[in-house]
Amino acid sequence: MADDKKPAGQALQEQLGQLTDQVQGSQAWSSIFRPGSIFRKGYNDSPRNRSYVIMNSVLYHLHPVKVKRHAVKVSYTLCLGGLSFFLFILLTVTGIFLMFFYRPTAAQAWDDIQTLQTAVGFGLLVRNMHRWTAHLMVLTVFLHMARVFYHGAYKPPREFNWVIGVMLLQFTLLLSFTGYLLPWDQLALWAVTVGTNMMGFTPVFGEQVRFVLLGGVEIGTDTLLRWYTLHVLMLPFVVVIFMAIHFWRVRKDGGISGPL
Amino acid sequence: MTEIPEHLRKRAEAAKAKAQGTTDAPAGDASPAGGAPAGDEKIPSHLLDRGIAAADQPGTVAGGPAPPAGSSGPDGHNQRLLTVVKSGSIQDTKATPQDKVHVWPHLLLAEFLAALAITLFSLLFSIFVNAPLLELADFNKTPNPSKAPWYFLGLQELLTMFHPMVAGVTIPGIGLFVLVMAPYIDKNPSKRPEDRKFAISLMTVHLMFWSVLVMIGSFFRGPGFNFIFPWNSGLFFEL
Ligand code: HEM
Numbered sequence A: 001m002a003d004d005k006k007p008a009g010q011a012l013q014e015q016l017g018q019l020t021d022q023v024q025g026s027q028a029w030s031s032i033f034r035p036g037s038i039f040r041k042g043y044n045d046s047p048r049n050r051s052y053v054i055m056n057s058v059l060y061h062l063h064p065v066k067v068k069r070h071a072v073k074v075s076y077t078l079c080l081g082g083l084s085f086f087l088f089i090l091l092t093v094t095g096i097f098l099m100f101f102y103r104p105t106a107a108q109a110w111d112d113i114q115t116l117q118t119a120v121g122f123g124l125l126v127r128n129m130h131r132w133t134a135h136l137m138v139l140t141v142f143l144h145m146a147r148v149f150y151h152g153a154y155k156p157p158r159e160f161n162w163v164i165g166v167m168l169l170q171f172t173l174l175l176s177f178t179g180y181l182l183p184w185d186q187l188a189l190w191a192v193t194v195g196t197n198m199m200g201f202t203p204v205f206g207e208q209v210r211f212v213l214l215g216g217v218e219i220g221t222d223t224l225l226r227w228y229t230l231h232v233l234m235l236p237f238v239v240v241i242f243m244a245i246h247f248w249r250v251r252k253d254g255g256i257s258g259p260l
Numbered sequence B: 001m002t003e004i005p006e007h008l009r010k011r012a013e014a015a016k017a018k019a020q021g022t023t024d025a026p027a028g029d030a031s032p033a034g035g036a037p038a039g040d041e042k043i044p045s046h047l048l049d050r051g052i053a054a055a056d057q058p059g060t061v062a063g064g065p066a067p068p069a070g071s072s073g074p075d076g077h078n079q080r081l082l083t084v085v086k087s088g089s090i091q092d093t094k095a096t097p098q099d100k101v102h103v104w105p106h107l108l109l110a111e112f113l114a115a116l117a118i119t120l121f122s123l124l125f126s127i128f129v130n131a132p133l134l135e136l137a138d139f140n141k142t143p144n145p146s147k148a149p150w151y152f153l154g155l156q157e158l159l160t161m162f163h164p165m166v167a168g169v170t171i172p173g174i175g176l177f178v179l180v181m182a183p184y185i186d187k188n189p190s191k192r193p194e195d196r197k198f199a200i201s202l203m204t205v206h207l208m209f210w211s212v213l214v215m216i217g218s219f220f221r222g223p224g225f226n227f228i229f230p231w232n233s234g235l236f237f238e239l
Helices: A002-025 A027-032 A047-055 A080-099 A109-119 A123-150 A159-181 A186-199 A206-214 A221-252 B006-020 B032-039 B045-056 B103-128 B150-159 B164-185 B197-219
Strands: A066-068 B100-102
Touching (some): A047 B100, A159 A186, A159 A221, A186 A206, A206 A221, B100 B103, B150 B197, B164 B197
């Protein structure tokens, strides 16, 4: 018995090995993974392979191969910029889920949310996550700004990245605010009423600003459609572009700012 | 051979002539490689020599055959100096080597752990705390108090004190403008906290100003947006 088993196990191992070689030698595999990718040649820990992990993957768009030793200290950035970005990704994922069940009309919106919470698997959980991470993101972006300021990280050559950052802060607030209306409950309606009344005080064309924002003189189903489009399409699109510029500048300005 | 712009060609010729001490450089044959950088004082002389030596060789004129094996420059090099890109012009590079670490695993691992932690946190929080969903929107039933989302409550708070133009436009407008312009207003090159007492104080006051207003608006305003103490009158706050 024992004699029988061992060859069988070995045979299996050999077959697996052959299969791996076949897959990794196939054109499909080598078309997916670039020469030098760790998925072609395997990974064992060496400085060269550590570089390849970044250099031969899409991560190279986000990170250089090496950074200043000081830059990886969590106590410096407190991860706040990275967390803002990650929360944005979480919000995108949960938001897409919500879009499957939501119609932006005054007649349907509230019912859809109600149904989502009571009759859709994980509906309540995903809605909760979308809402709480949205609030959290406003907070992390705000704190990120504070940490950048206290480090003096907006000083040359990073002045312009600070300007981009302030834009991102405003877009984050707008994203949150446009989302606020969508459940179409009393909270949504009146919070947005208060908010847009404030915008109506813009000098000279206050009335026009309010009209454009609301898609009419009063909040209504047109406002809902308008804010929905802003919330799920336009603002995320703009934010992604600004984030791309933001991250690119972090890198071009010589990585994150040095020790104090 | 591609056309060399007139002014570059002239400059190259002049430089080459200067370097060789002659004036017989034939037009059209000028190699920008050998001569162009000659006018620049900052280029190390050994590089210059190499470039000039290379340009002198007949074989290295653009389009010509590769130089014979024996004809190498002063240090045994047979490359030509094409151009010198000064560091600092395109990217913020450091002249002295810096202490660097690999992004993988040092940075990616930290990022991964942070992402995991915040995912877990929001998952757990969302399991235990439900997002609010009040009754269907009703235009005829104004809730009392009506509050904006929390991050706008500072503005709403200002509205109780000032004319709407001032509270809703002038103050936040100036605040935002100063914030955007901060790097251009603050000319102090130092990043050390002890050198930036004024900037730090100003920002702290600014942040505190909004934080305190938001807190008051969130927790200390009840029906009619009147001042209350939450421990007496309860919370009038929804997220
Ligand atoms: C959606 C919002 C934002 C995202 C996702 C984001 C992301 C990031 C990330 C990942 C970094 C790298 C260093 C770090 O993690 O701290 C960074 C750096 C930076 N951010 Fe942001 N950021 C956002 C908003 C802002 C805001 C509101 C400001 C300022 C008003 C700002 C200004 C800066 C500056 C100046 C740096 C360079 C910091 C340094 O070199 O130390 N960013 N940002």
